[in-house]
Amino acid sequence: MQVVPPALERLIHDFSRLPGIGRKTATRLALYILRRPESEAQNLAQDLLHLHSAIHLCRHCFTFSETDPCGICADAGRNRRLLCVVEEPGDQLLIEKTGAFNGLYHILHGVLAPMDGIGPDELKVRELLARVRSGTVEEVLIATSSTVPGEATASYLADQLKKTGVAASRLACGIPMGMDIKYADEYTLAHAIRARQHMVDRS
């Protein structure tokens, strides 16, 4: 016997296809929307319909943007000698939020994953190298994740960048700020020891 009405079931199914949303959470969200005024569901629907038509990739950095070039690429106040390479637009948002970076970005739209058929040609690697060769960039900060595919992608990019003559750097790896070292995993701790930063020189 069908207990969930079909219109509700379809929405639950839609939600449960989103990342990190299981059937239980999807049901809770759909029931919440059904209990709220119809106008809220309509707002959400309109914003969904508007999303893809409003947003495109910036021709320079390939981030999601409503303008082309995007606001950051068009901003004369940014440091054009420094280029930060990230996996996804979401990573760019996180770095912008820190306020610690004033250069430009380049979005790869993924990481190397040979098992899934994702090689350099599936990412914006050719565009990165062309941009570095033709432009004002002096240093590329490779800000891919510290995961196995993120590190592999970083190594590959460093090799490729060596041929272009620009400097390449990598996000520092170590103990997270505010973390008790007894909770750090041994690999991170070992890396933090090897990459230790000197505070006082021998006198």
Added chain:
Amino acid sequence: MQVVPPALERLIHDFSRLPGIGRKTATRLALYILRRPESEAQNLAQDLLHLHSAIHLCRHCFTFSETDPCGICADAGRNRRLLCVVEEPGDQLLIEKTGAFNGLYHILHGVLAPMDGIGPDELKVRELLARVRSGTVEEVLIATSSTVPGEATASYLADQLKKTGVAASRLACGIPMGMDIKYADEYTLAHAIRARQHMVDRS
């Protein structure tokens, strides 16, 4: 400087208003939808637009349904002497999933919360009492949550039902199936001891 494009920002804002979805999860969901084909966003939007117009409350039990009366109320095979009172349609779905209940339902659409101005008149209590008085019901199983407001609502309903002459019952409270008792809280454990079920009689 605006890093998140406005169309994306609006969708993130919409998602972050849903229960249990913070700004970070909302951003992840919106970026996921942006990376997927436009047709998927359109499907989700259509299902949202369709939701409220397709679904109404059943005139008998007040559950969400596309038909009136709903499938369960219209089903001649259900036991019309047993009525299960739940807080929300989601609770009904959970009980149906167990397969352990074959009676009818009555959805309160909330619990008593005097501090928030929610009294019996804001819930489907008058409708419950009218239904019990006029119908075939012999027992009302009060399946509100075992929370403070859920218990208060159950007590109130039991008082009201006493006047109608039908039996009222409550979901059993005790140790969850499969749980090691060392993880049970002391209140649940104390209740489970007092409400112990005899297995063998004295011979």
